[in-house]
Amino acid sequence: MSGTTLAIEGVHKAFGTNPVLRALDLRVAEHEVVVLIGASGSGKSTLLRCINGLLPVDAGRIMLDDDIEVTALGADLDEVRRRVGIVFQSFNLFPHRSVLDNVTLAQRKVLGRSKAEAEQHGHDLLTSFGLSDKAMSFPDRLSGGQQQRVAIVRALAMDPEIMLFDEITSALDPQLVGEVLDVVRGLSHAGMTILMATHEMAFAQECADRVCFLDGGAVLEEGTAQQVFGDAREQRTRDFLARVRAR
Amino acid sequence: MTTSGTEPDTGAPIPYVDPVRRDLQRRKAIRDTVIASVSIAVVVVAGVALVTSAAGWPLVRDTFFSGEQIGSTLPEIASAFWLNVRIFLVAEPLILVVGLAIALSRGTRSPLTFPLRVVATVYTDIFRGIPTILLVFLLGFGVPALGLSGVPNDPLVWGTVALVISYSAYVAEVFRAGIDSVHPSQRAAARSLGLSSVQTTRYVVLPQAVRRVVPPLLNDFISLQKDTALVSVIGPIEALRQAQIDSSFTFNFTPYVVAAVLFIALTVPMTRCADWLNARSARERGAGGST
Numbered sequence: 001m002s003g004t005t006l007a008i009e010g011v012h013k014a015f016g017t018n019p020v021l022r023a024l025d026l027r028v029a030e031h032e033v034v035v036l037i038g039a040s041g042s043g044k045s046t047l048l049r050c051i052n053g054l055l056p057v058d059a060g061r062i063m064l065d066d067d068i069e070v071t072a073l074g075a076d077l078d079e080v081r082r083r084v085g086i087v088f089q090s091f092n093l094f095p096h097r098s099v100l101d102n103v104t105l106a107q108r109k110v111l112g113r114s115k116a117e118a119e120q121h122g123h124d125l126l127t128s129f130g131l132s133d134k135a136m137s138f139p140d141r142l143s144g145g146q147q148q149r150v151a152i153v154r155a156l157a158m159d160p161e162i163m164l165f166d167e168i169t170s171a172l173d174p175q176l177v178g179e180v181l182d183v184v185r186g187l188s189h190a191g192m193t194i195l196m197a198t199h200e201m202a203f204a205q206e207c208a209d210r211v212c213f214l215d216g217g218a219v220l221e222e223g224t225a226q227q228v229f230g231d232a233r234e235q236r237t238r239d240f241l242a243r244v245r246a247r
Numbered sequence: 248m249t250t251s252g253t254e255p256d257t258g259a260p261i262p263y264v265d266p267v268r269r270d271l272q273r274r275k276a277i278r279d280t281v282i283a284s285v286s287i288a289v290v291v292v293a294g295v296a297l298v299t300s301a302a303g304w305p306l307v308r309d310t311f312f313s314g315e316q317i318g319s320t321l322p323e324i325a326s327a328f329w330l331n332v333r334i335f336l337v338a339e340p341l342i343l344v345v346g347l348a349i350a351l352s353r354g355t356r357s358p359l360t361f362p363l364r365v366v367a368t369v370y371t372d373i374f375r376g377i378p379t380i381l382l383v384f385l386l387g388f389g390v391p392a393l394g395l396s397g398v399p400n401d402p403l404v405w406g407t408v409a410l411v412i413s414y415s416a417y418v419a420e421v422f423r424a425g426i427d428s429v430h431p432s433q434r435a436a437a438r439s440l441g442l443s444s445v446q447t448t449r450y451v452v453l454p455q456a457v458r459r460v461v462p463p464l465l466n467d468f469i470s471l472q473k474d475t476a477l478v479s480v481i482g483p484i485e486a487l488r489q490a491q492i493d494s495s496f497t498f499n500f501t502p503y504v505v506a507a508v509l510f511i512a513l514t515v516p517m518t519r520c521a522d523w524l525n526a527r528s529a530r531e532r533g534a535g536g537s538t
Contacts, residue, residue: 052439081441092436096454105450106440158440 004066005030005162005193006051011060011071013046013217020046022217023060028162028195033188035204035225036197038214039240044197045089047214048164051195052084053077065161082110085155086164089171091147093139099126099150100135103157111158118157125153129183145176152183163187165196201244205229213237309499316501320493324502327489328509331475334407334485338475339468341411346418351448353419354426367419374416380477382409387481406478414471421463425456462528465521469514476510486510 006028013021020043028034036044049055051062053070062070070080094102100122107118126132129149139147148168155163165184169177181203188194188207198204204211205225212222213234221234232238298304352360352367374382386405390398399405429452437447479488486509490502 054435054439078441078443081439086439088432088436090432092432094433094436094451094455096458106437106442109446109450110441154440 004028005032005064006195007061007063007066008047008051009061009063011047011050011062012058013043013050013055014058020217021050021057024214024218026212026219028193030193031191033194033207033209034196035208035211036195036214037199037201037204037211037228037240042214043217044214045166048086048166048195048197051164052086053080054086078110082158083161084164085158085160085162086166087148087151087155087168089167091139091144091151091171093147093151093154095139098136098138099131099142102139102150103154106154107157122153122157125157126150129153143176144172145179148172148176148180149183152180156187162193162195165194165198167197167199169198169200199244201229201241213240215240311500311504313499313501316493316497316499317505320490320502321505323493324486324489324505325509327484328486328506330403330483330485331472331510332513334403334410334475334478335472338407338410338414338471342414342418342471343464345411345415347422349415349419350422350426353423354448356444371416371419374412375420377413379410379413379474380480382413383477383480385409386412387478402481403478403483406481406483410471410474410478414467414474418464418467421460421467422456424463425460426452428459429455459528462521462525465517465524469517469521472514472517473510 004027006026008024008026011021011024012019020041024043024047026034026047036047038044046055050057051070053075057071060071064070064080064083068080068083069075070077093099094105097105100119103122103126104113104115104118107113107121108115111118113121123132123135126135129152131146131149131153134142134146134150139150142150148171152163152168168184169180172180177200181200184194184196184203185207196208208225210222211225211228212219213228213232213236214220215234215236221228221232221237228237229241232241301307349367349370352363353371355364383406386409387402390405391400391402433451433455434447437451438444442450476485476487479485479491482488484492486506487503490506493502494500
């Protein structure tokens with residue numbers, strides 16, 4: 001199947017009287033890497049949290065694979081979350097569990113895998129991301145970069161169809177950003193469908209099939225990385241990119 | 248390992264301390280120990296001398312610290328104290344279970360469990376507000392007076408139930424504080440992996456919450472251990488009641504002191520344990536970890 005993995009149509013979301021998403025439309029095709037850029041508060045994180053049902057929308061529709069409507073009242077959100085992996089800015093590893101337990105918990109309790117099966121899968125993934133020697137460590141013994149890589153492995157262990165990355169390098173020391181982006185790069189080469197909010201413009205330029213500039217709660221401009229970074233149509237996009245590059 | 252006479256190289260860096268500085272530090276440590284030992288000895292000797300030289304001391308000694316009284320009442324009071332320990336051992340697990348159940352009930356969000364939430368809230372409001380001793384009277388005398396068939400008439404049972412009801416209201420609040428202290432992002436992370444709300448509570452939130460509330464819970468245990476004496480007001484002969492009986496024969500207060508020492512002998516180790524756990528969890532928080 002090479003259809004649309006994710007379709008977002010006219011989504012609205014407000015916090016109190018503050019509208020964050022306003023009639024936002026976005027489609028992500030299978031194997032596509034879509035990067036969301038935009039100022040803080042433009043709605044990137046809110047959008048990602050709406051996609052896996054952590055936040056309910058106020059209006060509009062989010063479809064997964066054309067067969068499950070995330071935004072339907074009474075939608076099976078556990079099913080949605082089984083199929084959509086998300087990684088947060090602040091890692092959110094479970095501090096009372098070892099790295100391996102972090103990776104196997106949901107496999108066992110949600111997918112019903114046996115302990116041996118889940119641990120095998122976990123070890124395989126940890127090994128392929130250079131974390132095999134950390135399997136028995138607790139999260140507080142790991143560097144930020146290692147913790148974030150474990151968080152990615154934890155989400156991948158559920159074999160999701162799409163991965164959402166919510167500014168996953170923003171909480172890291174600059175010298176640790178590279179190791180995490182390498183992981184994402186590897187996933188994109190392996191054909192994973194990715195929707196990613198980031199401030200790493202160089203990475204977006206290199207890896208994105210499509211770049212979407214969010215402004216005022218909607219996608220103001222989208223195109224290939226070359227188009228958006230090289231020759232943006234909208235003045236506001238150009239202003240944003242100029243500000244980011246000036247830093 | 249190839250050459251003889253050298254230490255094996257473990258690869259670990261060897262910390263370097265200036266020998267002069269190390270020597271100074273060692274001498275300071277010795278001096279500090281000596282000063283502390285001498286000063287404590289002086290304080291103890293002075294204190295004992297001051298108390299025993301007071302005019303009323305012989306009377307105080309005979310009234311509160313009579314060796315003869317200790318010898319004759321200790322066995323009885325100690326065996327009565329065993330009842331306090333048993334009340335504690337029965338009540339404590341029940342309190343933990345009831346307290347946790349109430350805390351979890353208050354945390355539910357479904358409209359279906361709204362009654363549960365109301366009951367739990369009302370329960371803590373009421374039973375934290377009633378003096379424990381009043382509850383002991385109320386249940387210990389009140390329930391047997393109903394003469395219900397199939398319901399135990401033993402005041403000991405109802406006194407223990409009163410302690411469980413009163414303390415579980417406190418313990419519920421301790422658990423609730425622990426649950427609230429787990430950052431919402433932990434719940435979000437667990438839910439985003441597809442874990443249900445119940446699974447999230449069971450595997451992610453509760454283990455972290457319980458770890459954090461162990462020190463305050465121990466504090467409540469210590470308090471409960473003392474409050475087992477409240478059951479004496481409705482009849483059961485535990486340490487306090489036994490001391491009262493012994494004392495009423497002789498008009499000597501040594502039996503009370505004996506009972507007090509027995510309580511202390513149990514609560515002091517518990518207090519030290521709580522302190523140690525507190526210090527440990529503070530150290531872990533300071534180090535930025537929570538294993």
